[in-house]
Amino acid sequence: MRKTAAKLLTVAALATSLATVAGGTAVADPAAGVTPRAVDIVGVGSDTTQSLLNQLSADYNASLTDPNAPRLYSWDAIPTGTITTKTGATPITRPNGSGAGINALNANTSATVDFARSSRGPVATDPTTDDFVALAKDAVSWAAPQGGNAPANLTTANLKDIYTCTVTKWNQINASLPATTIKPFLPQTGSGTRSFFLQAIGGGTAVTPGACVNSSVQENQGSDSQLAVADALVPYSVAHYIGQVYFGKGSGTDVQGPLTIRNIDGTVGGPVDTVNKVIGDNFAATQYSRVVYNVFRDADFNAATTRGATLRGIFGAGGWLCTNGTADIKSFGFLPLDFGCGSITTS
Incomplete structure:
Protein backbone atom coordinates (compact mmCIF):
# COMPACT_ATOMS: atom_id res chain seq x y z
CA MET A 1 0.00 0.00 0.00
CA ARG A 2 2.85 2.40 0.80
CA LYS A 3 4.40 1.64 -2.61
CA THR A 4 1.13 2.40 -4.41
CA ALA A 5 0.66 5.60 -2.45
CA ALA A 6 4.17 6.72 -3.33
CA LYS A 7 3.47 6.08 -7.00
CA LEU A 8 0.31 8.17 -6.86
CA LEU A 9 2.11 11.01 -5.14
CA THR A 10 4.81 10.95 -7.82
CA VAL A 11 2.24 11.10 -10.60
CA ALA A 12 0.30 13.84 -8.81
CA ALA A 13 3.46 15.94 -8.49
CA LEU A 14 4.24 15.49 -12.16
CA ALA A 15 0.68 16.41 -13.09
CA THR A 16 0.94 19.62 -11.07
CA SER A 17 4.10 20.59 -12.96
CA LEU A 18 2.25 20.40 -16.26
CA ALA A 19 0.49 23.69 -15.72
CA THR A 20 3.77 25.53 -16.27
CA VAL A 21 4.81 23.41 -19.25
CA ALA A 22 1.47 23.68 -21.00
CA GLY A 23 1.44 27.44 -20.52
CA GLY A 24 4.12 27.97 -23.16
CA THR A 25 3.52 28.93 -26.77
CA ALA A 26 4.18 26.32 -29.42
CA VAL A 27 5.72 27.29 -32.74
CA ALA A 28 3.02 26.72 -35.32
CA ASP A 29 2.14 27.45 -38.93
CA PRO A 30 3.96 29.81 -41.30
CA ALA A 31 5.97 32.45 -39.45
CA ALA A 32 4.04 35.36 -37.99
CA GLY A 33 3.21 37.90 -40.67
CA VAL A 34 3.88 35.45 -43.51
CA THR A 35 0.96 34.57 -45.76
CA PRO A 36 1.85 31.92 -48.34
CA ARG A 37 1.37 33.12 -51.90
CA ALA A 38 -0.94 31.42 -54.38
CA VAL A 39 2.12 29.88 -56.07
CA ASP A 40 3.51 28.45 -52.83
CA ASP A 138 8.96 6.03 -37.41
CA ALA A 139 7.55 3.49 -34.96
CA VAL A 140 4.62 3.49 -32.55
CA SER A 141 4.70 2.18 -29.00
CA TRP A 142 2.74 3.16 -25.91
CA ALA A 143 3.46 5.54 -23.07
CA ALA A 144 2.37 5.83 -19.45
CA PRO A 145 3.11 8.15 -16.50
CA GLN A 146 6.39 7.67 -14.70
CA GLY A 147 5.67 6.24 -11.26
CA GLY A 148 2.22 4.98 -12.29
CA ASN A 149 0.80 1.47 -12.27
CA ALA A 150 1.59 0.41 -15.85
CA PRO A 151 4.40 -2.14 -16.29
CA ALA A 152 7.49 -1.59 -18.41
CA ASN A 153 6.29 -4.05 -21.06
CA LEU A 154 2.99 -5.22 -22.50
CA THR A 155 2.45 -7.84 -25.17
CA THR A 156 0.49 -7.26 -28.35
CA ALA A 157 -2.22 -9.51 -26.90
CA ASN A 158 -2.26 -7.41 -23.69
CA LEU A 159 -2.73 -4.22 -25.68
CA LYS A 160 -5.53 -5.74 -27.76
CA ASP A 161 -7.27 -6.92 -24.60
CA ILE A 162 -6.92 -3.48 -23.00
CA TYR A 163 -8.21 -1.55 -26.00
CA THR A 164 -11.15 -3.88 -26.56
CA CYS A 165 -11.89 -3.62 -22.81
CA THR A 166 -11.60 -7.40 -22.39
CA VAL A 167 -9.06 -6.66 -19.63
CA THR A 168 -9.84 -3.69 -17.40
CA LYS A 169 -7.52 -4.08 -14.39
CA TRP A 170 -3.73 -4.36 -14.23
CA ASN A 171 -3.74 -7.46 -12.04
CA GLN A 172 -5.59 -9.33 -14.81
CA ILE A 173 -2.36 -9.00 -16.80
CA ASN A 174 -0.03 -9.86 -13.94
CA ALA A 175 -1.08 -10.72 -10.39
CA SER A 176 1.81 -8.61 -9.04
CA LEU A 177 0.29 -5.44 -10.53
CA PRO A 178 -2.30 -3.32 -8.67
CA ALA A 179 -6.00 -4.22 -8.92
CA THR A 180 -6.77 -0.74 -10.24
CA THR A 181 -8.81 0.14 -13.32
CA ILE A 182 -6.78 0.70 -16.49
CA LYS A 183 -7.47 3.97 -18.29
CA PRO A 184 -6.70 3.49 -22.00
CA PHE A 185 -6.53 6.60 -24.19
CA LEU A 186 -6.39 7.05 -27.96
CA PRO A 187 -5.67 10.12 -30.06
CA GLN A 188 -8.57 11.81 -31.80
CA THR A 189 -10.43 10.07 -34.60
CA GLY A 190 -8.60 10.75 -37.87
CA SER A 191 -5.18 10.43 -36.26
CA GLY A 192 -2.76 8.34 -38.30
CA THR A 193 -1.09 7.14 -35.10
CA ARG A 194 -4.46 5.94 -33.82
CA SER A 195 -5.33 3.98 -36.96
CA PHE A 196 -1.83 2.50 -37.27
CA PHE A 197 -1.74 1.41 -33.62
CA LEU A 198 -5.18 -0.22 -33.73
CA GLN A 199 -4.18 -2.17 -36.81
CA ALA A 200 -0.82 -3.21 -35.33
CA ILE A 201 -2.31 -4.55 -32.08
CA GLY A 202 -4.90 -6.40 -34.15
CA GLY A 203 -2.22 -8.22 -36.13
CA GLY A 204 -3.12 -6.43 -39.36
CA THR A 205 -6.86 -6.17 -38.73
CA ALA A 206 -7.93 -2.94 -37.08
CA VAL A 207 -9.22 -3.33 -33.53
CA THR A 208 -12.50 -1.61 -32.67
CA PRO A 209 -11.96 0.27 -29.39
CA GLY A 210 -14.21 -0.69 -26.50
CA ALA A 211 -16.41 1.58 -24.42
CA CYS A 212 -13.69 1.95 -21.74
CA VAL A 213 -11.39 3.80 -24.18
CA ASN A 214 -11.15 7.60 -24.05
CA SER A 215 -10.48 9.18 -27.47
CA SER A 216 -10.23 12.81 -26.40
CA VAL A 217 -6.45 13.41 -26.30
CA GLN A 218 -4.28 15.04 -28.94
CA GLU A 219 -1.69 12.63 -30.27
CA ASN A 220 1.86 12.80 -28.92
CA GLN A 221 1.01 15.41 -26.29
CA GLY A 222 1.89 14.04 -22.89
CA SER A 223 1.05 17.42 -21.37
CA ASP A 224 -2.66 16.55 -21.35
CA SER A 225 -3.66 16.37 -17.68
CA GLN A 226 -5.92 13.39 -18.43
CA LEU A 227 -2.77 11.33 -19.01
CA ALA A 228 -1.18 12.29 -15.68
CA VAL A 229 -3.04 9.62 -13.70
CA ALA A 230 -1.49 6.41 -12.42
CA ASP A 231 -3.48 4.04 -14.64
CA ALA A 232 -3.29 5.87 -17.99
CA LEU A 233 -1.68 4.60 -21.19
CA VAL A 234 -1.72 5.94 -24.74
CA PRO A 235 -0.08 5.10 -28.09
CA TYR A 236 2.85 7.38 -28.92
CA SER A 237 5.11 8.04 -31.88
CA VAL A 238 8.60 6.86 -30.90
CA ALA A 239 10.27 9.43 -33.16
CA HIS A 240 8.16 12.26 -31.77
CA TYR A 241 9.03 11.15 -28.23
CA ILE A 242 12.75 11.07 -29.05
CA GLY A 243 12.52 14.56 -30.53
CA GLN A 244 10.76 15.86 -27.42
CA VAL A 245 12.97 14.15 -24.83
CA TYR A 246 16.44 14.14 -26.38
CA PHE A 247 16.49 16.99 -28.90
CA GLY A 248 14.29 19.65 -27.29
CA LYS A 249 11.81 19.72 -30.17
CA GLY A 250 8.74 19.99 -27.98
CA SER A 251 7.29 23.26 -26.72
CA GLY A 252 4.04 24.48 -25.21
CA THR A 253 1.63 21.53 -25.07
CA ASP A 254 3.79 19.51 -27.47
CA VAL A 255 5.88 17.81 -24.77
CA GLN A 256 6.07 14.34 -23.22
CA GLY A 257 4.99 15.63 -19.79
CA PRO A 258 5.09 12.84 -17.18
CA LEU A 259 4.99 10.07 -19.80
CA THR A 260 7.74 7.57 -20.51
CA ILE A 261 7.63 5.32 -23.54
CA ARG A 262 7.25 1.58 -22.88
CA ASN A 263 8.10 -1.70 -24.61
CA ILE A 264 5.95 -4.16 -26.55
CA ASP A 265 6.49 -7.93 -26.66
CA GLY A 266 9.73 -7.61 -24.68
CA THR A 267 11.63 -6.40 -27.74
CA VAL A 268 15.34 -6.39 -26.93
CA GLY A 269 16.55 -2.82 -26.48
CA GLY A 270 13.03 -1.43 -26.41
CA PRO A 271 11.58 1.35 -28.57
CA VAL A 272 14.41 3.80 -27.89
CA ASP A 273 18.15 3.26 -28.18
CA THR A 274 19.00 5.66 -25.36
CA VAL A 275 22.72 5.66 -26.14
CA ASN A 276 22.36 6.75 -29.76
CA LYS A 277 19.03 8.51 -29.20
CA VAL A 278 17.29 6.79 -32.09
CA ILE A 279 14.50 4.26 -32.58
CA GLY A 280 15.80 0.90 -31.35
CA ASP A 281 17.01 -1.38 -34.16
CA ASN A 282 15.05 -4.38 -32.94
CA PHE A 283 11.87 -2.40 -32.36
CA ALA A 284 12.19 -0.88 -35.84
CA ALA A 285 12.01 -4.41 -37.22
CA THR A 286 8.61 -5.19 -35.62
CA GLN A 287 5.08 -4.58 -36.90
CA TYR A 288 5.15 -1.36 -34.90
CA SER A 289 7.52 0.25 -37.41
CA ARG A 290 5.99 2.56 -40.01
CA VAL A 291 6.82 4.95 -42.80
Whole structure:
Protein backbone atom coordinates (compact mmCIF):
# COMPACT_ATOMS: atom_id res chain seq x y z
CA MET A 1 0.00 0.00 0.00
CA ARG A 2 2.85 2.40 0.80
CA LYS A 3 4.40 1.64 -2.61
CA THR A 4 1.13 2.40 -4.41
CA ALA A 5 0.66 5.60 -2.45
CA ALA A 6 4.17 6.72 -3.33
CA LYS A 7 3.47 6.08 -7.00
CA LEU A 8 0.31 8.17 -6.86
CA LEU A 9 2.11 11.01 -5.14
CA THR A 10 4.81 10.95 -7.82
CA VAL A 11 2.24 11.10 -10.60
CA ALA A 12 0.30 13.84 -8.81
CA ALA A 13 3.46 15.94 -8.49
CA LEU A 14 4.24 15.49 -12.16
CA ALA A 15 0.68 16.41 -13.09
CA THR A 16 0.94 19.62 -11.07
CA SER A 17 4.10 20.59 -12.96
CA LEU A 18 2.25 20.40 -16.26
CA ALA A 19 0.49 23.69 -15.72
CA THR A 20 3.77 25.53 -16.27
CA VAL A 21 4.81 23.41 -19.25
CA ALA A 22 1.47 23.68 -21.00
CA GLY A 23 1.44 27.44 -20.52
CA GLY A 24 4.12 27.97 -23.16
CA THR A 25 3.52 28.93 -26.77
CA ALA A 26 4.18 26.32 -29.42
CA VAL A 27 5.72 27.29 -32.74
CA ALA A 28 3.02 26.72 -35.32
CA ASP A 29 2.14 27.45 -38.93
CA PRO A 30 3.96 29.81 -41.30
CA ALA A 31 5.97 32.45 -39.45
CA ALA A 32 4.04 35.36 -37.99
CA GLY A 33 3.21 37.90 -40.67
CA VAL A 34 3.88 35.45 -43.51
CA THR A 35 0.96 34.57 -45.76
CA PRO A 36 1.85 31.92 -48.34
CA ARG A 37 1.37 33.12 -51.90
CA ALA A 38 -0.94 31.42 -54.38
CA VAL A 39 2.12 29.88 -56.07
CA ASP A 40 3.51 28.45 -52.83
CA ILE A 41 3.24 24.79 -51.79
CA VAL A 42 1.17 24.30 -48.66
CA GLY A 43 0.45 21.21 -46.54
CA VAL A 44 -1.84 20.25 -43.66
CA GLY A 45 -2.59 17.14 -41.61
CA SER A 46 -0.57 14.92 -39.29
CA ASP A 47 0.44 16.07 -35.83
CA THR A 48 3.30 13.53 -35.79
CA THR A 49 5.27 15.12 -38.62
CA GLN A 50 4.17 18.74 -38.35
CA SER A 51 7.25 19.95 -36.46
CA LEU A 52 9.57 18.13 -38.85
CA LEU A 53 7.80 19.65 -41.86
CA ASN A 54 8.01 23.11 -40.28
CA GLN A 55 11.79 22.72 -40.02
CA LEU A 56 12.19 21.18 -43.47
CA SER A 57 10.10 24.01 -44.91
CA ALA A 58 12.24 26.67 -43.24
CA ASP A 59 15.45 25.06 -44.45
CA TYR A 60 14.17 24.49 -47.98
CA ASN A 61 13.00 28.09 -48.25
CA ALA A 62 16.36 29.34 -46.97
CA SER A 63 18.08 27.40 -49.76
CA LEU A 64 16.22 29.25 -52.53
CA THR A 65 17.85 32.15 -54.32
CA ASP A 66 15.02 33.03 -56.72
CA PRO A 67 12.52 35.29 -54.89
CA ASN A 68 9.78 34.17 -57.28
CA ALA A 69 10.28 30.43 -56.71
CA PRO A 70 7.44 28.67 -54.83
CA ARG A 71 8.09 28.41 -51.11
CA LEU A 72 7.12 25.47 -48.89
CA TYR A 73 4.79 25.88 -45.89
CA SER A 74 3.04 23.57 -43.45
CA TRP A 75 0.02 24.32 -41.23
CA ASP A 76 -0.12 22.59 -37.85
CA ALA A 77 -2.93 20.28 -36.73
CA ILE A 78 -4.11 22.55 -33.91
CA PRO A 79 -5.55 24.91 -32.63
CA THR A 80 -9.09 24.41 -33.82
CA GLY A 81 -10.82 26.87 -36.12
CA THR A 82 -10.55 27.86 -39.75
CA ILE A 83 -7.42 28.73 -41.71
CA THR A 84 -6.77 30.47 -45.01
CA THR A 85 -3.85 28.41 -46.19
CA LYS A 86 -2.60 30.75 -48.91
CA THR A 87 -3.48 34.00 -50.63
CA GLY A 88 -6.83 33.70 -52.40
CA ALA A 89 -7.59 30.29 -50.86
CA THR A 90 -11.00 29.24 -49.64
CA PRO A 91 -10.94 29.14 -45.82
CA ILE A 92 -11.15 25.59 -44.46
CA THR A 93 -11.52 23.97 -41.06
CA ARG A 94 -7.99 23.28 -39.83
CA PRO A 95 -7.35 19.56 -40.52
CA ASN A 96 -6.30 17.74 -37.34
CA GLY A 97 -4.55 14.48 -38.16
CA SER A 98 -3.59 12.38 -41.16
CA GLY A 99 -7.13 11.41 -42.11
CA ALA A 100 -8.42 14.96 -41.88
CA GLY A 101 -5.46 16.21 -43.92
CA ILE A 102 -6.05 13.64 -46.66
CA ASN A 103 -9.76 14.53 -46.71
CA ALA A 104 -8.88 18.21 -47.08
CA LEU A 105 -6.46 17.39 -49.89
CA ASN A 106 -9.18 15.57 -51.80
CA ALA A 107 -11.86 18.18 -51.11
CA ASN A 108 -9.78 21.06 -52.47
CA THR A 109 -7.47 21.98 -55.32
CA SER A 110 -3.92 23.29 -55.31
CA ALA A 111 -5.43 26.75 -54.87
CA THR A 112 -5.94 25.76 -51.22
CA VAL A 113 -4.04 22.55 -50.30
CA ASP A 114 -1.08 20.99 -52.15
CA PHE A 115 -0.25 18.06 -49.87
CA ALA A 116 -1.26 16.28 -46.68
CA ARG A 117 1.14 15.09 -43.99
CA SER A 118 0.33 11.48 -43.08
CA SER A 119 1.69 9.19 -40.38
CA ARG A 120 -0.15 6.23 -41.90
CA GLY A 121 0.02 4.57 -45.26
CA PRO A 122 -2.83 4.28 -47.74
CA VAL A 123 -5.99 2.38 -46.80
CA ALA A 124 -8.77 0.97 -48.93
CA THR A 125 -10.99 4.02 -48.40
CA ASP A 126 -8.38 6.43 -49.81
CA PRO A 127 -8.82 7.45 -53.45
CA THR A 128 -6.54 5.51 -55.79
CA THR A 129 -5.61 8.89 -57.24
CA ASP A 130 -3.70 9.80 -54.05
CA ASP A 131 0.08 9.35 -54.11
CA PHE A 132 1.65 8.56 -50.71
CA VAL A 133 5.24 9.79 -51.07
CA ALA A 134 7.61 8.28 -48.49
CA LEU A 135 9.55 10.66 -46.23
CA ALA A 136 11.05 8.87 -43.20
CA LYS A 137 10.72 5.99 -40.77
CA ASP A 138 8.96 6.03 -37.41
CA ALA A 139 7.55 3.49 -34.96
CA VAL A 140 4.62 3.49 -32.55
CA SER A 141 4.70 2.18 -29.00
CA TRP A 142 2.74 3.16 -25.91
CA ALA A 143 3.46 5.54 -23.07
CA ALA A 144 2.37 5.83 -19.45
CA PRO A 145 3.11 8.15 -16.50
CA GLN A 146 6.39 7.67 -14.70
CA GLY A 147 5.67 6.24 -11.26
CA GLY A 148 2.22 4.98 -12.29
CA ASN A 149 0.80 1.47 -12.27
CA ALA A 150 1.59 0.41 -15.85
CA PRO A 151 4.40 -2.14 -16.29
CA ALA A 152 7.49 -1.59 -18.41
CA ASN A 153 6.29 -4.05 -21.06
CA LEU A 154 2.99 -5.22 -22.50
CA THR A 155 2.45 -7.84 -25.17
CA THR A 156 0.49 -7.26 -28.35
CA ALA A 157 -2.22 -9.51 -26.90
CA ASN A 158 -2.26 -7.41 -23.69
CA LEU A 159 -2.73 -4.22 -25.68
CA LYS A 160 -5.53 -5.74 -27.76
CA ASP A 161 -7.27 -6.92 -24.60
CA ILE A 162 -6.92 -3.48 -23.00
CA TYR A 163 -8.21 -1.55 -26.00
CA THR A 164 -11.15 -3.88 -26.56
CA CYS A 165 -11.89 -3.62 -22.81
CA THR A 166 -11.60 -7.40 -22.39
CA VAL A 167 -9.06 -6.66 -19.63
CA THR A 168 -9.84 -3.69 -17.40
CA LYS A 169 -7.52 -4.08 -14.39
CA TRP A 170 -3.73 -4.36 -14.23
CA ASN A 171 -3.74 -7.46 -12.04
CA GLN A 172 -5.59 -9.33 -14.81
CA ILE A 173 -2.36 -9.00 -16.80
CA ASN A 174 -0.03 -9.86 -13.94
CA ALA A 175 -1.08 -10.72 -10.39
CA SER A 176 1.81 -8.61 -9.04
CA LEU A 177 0.29 -5.44 -10.53
CA PRO A 178 -2.30 -3.32 -8.67
CA ALA A 179 -6.00 -4.22 -8.92
CA THR A 180 -6.77 -0.74 -10.24
CA THR A 181 -8.81 0.14 -13.32
CA ILE A 182 -6.78 0.70 -16.49
CA LYS A 183 -7.47 3.97 -18.29
CA PRO A 184 -6.70 3.49 -22.00
CA PHE A 185 -6.53 6.60 -24.19
CA LEU A 186 -6.39 7.05 -27.96
CA PRO A 187 -5.67 10.12 -30.06
CA GLN A 188 -8.57 11.81 -31.80
CA THR A 189 -10.43 10.07 -34.60
CA GLY A 190 -8.60 10.75 -37.87
CA SER A 191 -5.18 10.43 -36.26
CA GLY A 192 -2.76 8.34 -38.30
CA THR A 193 -1.09 7.14 -35.10
CA ARG A 194 -4.46 5.94 -33.82
CA SER A 195 -5.33 3.98 -36.96
CA PHE A 196 -1.83 2.50 -37.27
CA PHE A 197 -1.74 1.41 -33.62
CA LEU A 198 -5.18 -0.22 -33.73
CA GLN A 199 -4.18 -2.17 -36.81
CA ALA A 200 -0.82 -3.21 -35.33
CA ILE A 201 -2.31 -4.55 -32.08
CA GLY A 202 -4.90 -6.40 -34.15
CA GLY A 203 -2.22 -8.22 -36.13
CA GLY A 204 -3.12 -6.43 -39.36
CA THR A 205 -6.86 -6.17 -38.73
CA ALA A 206 -7.93 -2.94 -37.08
CA VAL A 207 -9.22 -3.33 -33.53
CA THR A 208 -12.50 -1.61 -32.67
CA PRO A 209 -11.96 0.27 -29.39
CA GLY A 210 -14.21 -0.69 -26.50
CA ALA A 211 -16.41 1.58 -24.42
CA CYS A 212 -13.69 1.95 -21.74
CA VAL A 213 -11.39 3.80 -24.18
CA ASN A 214 -11.15 7.60 -24.05
CA SER A 215 -10.48 9.18 -27.47
CA SER A 216 -10.23 12.81 -26.40
CA VAL A 217 -6.45 13.41 -26.30
CA GLN A 218 -4.28 15.04 -28.94
CA GLU A 219 -1.69 12.63 -30.27
CA ASN A 220 1.86 12.80 -28.92
CA GLN A 221 1.01 15.41 -26.29
CA GLY A 222 1.89 14.04 -22.89
CA SER A 223 1.05 17.42 -21.37
CA ASP A 224 -2.66 16.55 -21.35
CA SER A 225 -3.66 16.37 -17.68
CA GLN A 226 -5.92 13.39 -18.43
CA LEU A 227 -2.77 11.33 -19.01
CA ALA A 228 -1.18 12.29 -15.68
CA VAL A 229 -3.04 9.62 -13.70
CA ALA A 230 -1.49 6.41 -12.42
CA ASP A 231 -3.48 4.04 -14.64
CA ALA A 232 -3.29 5.87 -17.99
CA LEU A 233 -1.68 4.60 -21.19
CA VAL A 234 -1.72 5.94 -24.74
CA PRO A 235 -0.08 5.10 -28.09
CA TYR A 236 2.85 7.38 -28.92
CA SER A 237 5.11 8.04 -31.88
CA VAL A 238 8.60 6.86 -30.90
CA ALA A 239 10.27 9.43 -33.16
CA HIS A 240 8.16 12.26 -31.77
CA TYR A 241 9.03 11.15 -28.23
CA ILE A 242 12.75 11.07 -29.05
CA GLY A 243 12.52 14.56 -30.53
CA GLN A 244 10.76 15.86 -27.42
CA VAL A 245 12.97 14.15 -24.83
CA TYR A 246 16.44 14.14 -26.38
CA PHE A 247 16.49 16.99 -28.90
CA GLY A 248 14.29 19.65 -27.29
CA LYS A 249 11.81 19.72 -30.17
CA GLY A 250 8.74 19.99 -27.98
CA SER A 251 7.29 23.26 -26.72
CA GLY A 252 4.04 24.48 -25.21
CA THR A 253 1.63 21.53 -25.07
CA ASP A 254 3.79 19.51 -27.47
CA VAL A 255 5.88 17.81 -24.77
CA GLN A 256 6.07 14.34 -23.22
CA GLY A 257 4.99 15.63 -19.79
CA PRO A 258 5.09 12.84 -17.18
CA LEU A 259 4.99 10.07 -19.80
CA THR A 260 7.74 7.57 -20.51
CA ILE A 261 7.63 5.32 -23.54
CA ARG A 262 7.25 1.58 -22.88
CA ASN A 263 8.10 -1.70 -24.61
CA ILE A 264 5.95 -4.16 -26.55
CA ASP A 265 6.49 -7.93 -26.66
CA GLY A 266 9.73 -7.61 -24.68
CA THR A 267 11.63 -6.40 -27.74
CA VAL A 268 15.34 -6.39 -26.93
CA GLY A 269 16.55 -2.82 -26.48
CA GLY A 270 13.03 -1.43 -26.41
CA PRO A 271 11.58 1.35 -28.57
CA VAL A 272 14.41 3.80 -27.89
CA ASP A 273 18.15 3.26 -28.18
CA THR A 274 19.00 5.66 -25.36
CA VAL A 275 22.72 5.66 -26.14
CA ASN A 276 22.36 6.75 -29.76
CA LYS A 277 19.03 8.51 -29.20
CA VAL A 278 17.29 6.79 -32.09
CA ILE A 279 14.50 4.26 -32.58
CA GLY A 280 15.80 0.90 -31.35
CA ASP A 281 17.01 -1.38 -34.16
CA ASN A 282 15.05 -4.38 -32.94
CA PHE A 283 11.87 -2.40 -32.36
CA ALA A 284 12.19 -0.88 -35.84
CA ALA A 285 12.01 -4.41 -37.22
CA THR A 286 8.61 -5.19 -35.62
CA GLN A 287 5.08 -4.58 -36.90
CA TYR A 288 5.15 -1.36 -34.90
CA SER A 289 7.52 0.25 -37.41
CA ARG A 290 5.99 2.56 -40.01
CA VAL A 291 6.82 4.95 -42.80
CA VAL A 292 5.52 8.51 -42.67
CA TYR A 293 4.41 10.19 -45.86
CA ASN A 294 3.37 13.32 -47.67
CA VAL A 295 0.28 12.76 -49.81
CA PHE A 296 -0.47 14.38 -53.18
CA ARG A 297 -3.11 14.22 -55.86
CA ASP A 298 -1.53 12.13 -58.60
CA ALA A 299 -2.66 14.61 -61.25
CA ASP A 300 -0.57 17.28 -59.52
CA PHE A 301 2.47 15.26 -58.51
CA ASN A 302 3.03 13.59 -61.86
CA ALA A 303 1.91 16.48 -64.05
CA ALA A 304 4.18 17.34 -66.97
CA THR A 305 4.18 20.95 -65.82
CA THR A 306 6.54 23.29 -64.00
CA ARG A 307 4.51 22.83 -60.83
CA GLY A 308 4.61 19.05 -61.10
CA ALA A 309 8.37 19.22 -61.59
CA THR A 310 8.62 21.47 -58.53
CA LEU A 311 6.68 19.01 -56.35
CA ARG A 312 8.85 16.11 -57.49
CA GLY A 313 11.97 18.23 -57.05
CA ILE A 314 11.08 18.81 -53.40
CA PHE A 315 9.40 15.56 -52.29
CA GLY A 316 10.24 12.94 -54.91
CA ALA A 317 13.07 10.42 -55.16
CA GLY A 318 16.24 12.49 -55.49
CA GLY A 319 14.30 15.59 -54.41
CA TRP A 320 15.44 18.20 -51.92
CA LEU A 321 13.91 16.58 -48.84
CA CYS A 322 15.47 13.20 -49.59
CA THR A 323 18.92 14.58 -50.40
CA ASN A 324 19.16 17.56 -48.02
CA GLY A 325 16.73 16.75 -45.22
CA THR A 326 18.61 13.96 -43.44
CA ALA A 327 19.94 16.13 -40.59
CA ASP A 328 16.49 17.54 -39.88
CA ILE A 329 14.88 14.09 -40.05
CA LYS A 330 17.35 12.71 -37.50
CA SER A 331 17.08 15.74 -35.21
CA PHE A 332 13.34 15.14 -34.86
CA GLY A 333 13.86 11.49 -33.92
CA PHE A 334 12.93 9.90 -37.25
CA LEU A 335 15.11 7.52 -39.23
CA PRO A 336 16.09 8.41 -42.80
CA LEU A 337 14.97 5.89 -45.40
CA ASP A 338 18.14 4.40 -46.85
CA PHE A 339 16.05 3.19 -49.75
CA GLY A 340 12.65 4.41 -50.82
CA CYS A 341 12.59 8.08 -49.83
CA GLY A 342 10.38 9.77 -52.37
CA SER A 343 8.85 6.51 -53.57
CA ILE A 344 5.11 6.44 -54.26
CA THR A 345 2.52 4.08 -52.75
CA THR A 346 -1.20 4.12 -53.60
CA SER A 347 -4.23 2.37 -52.11
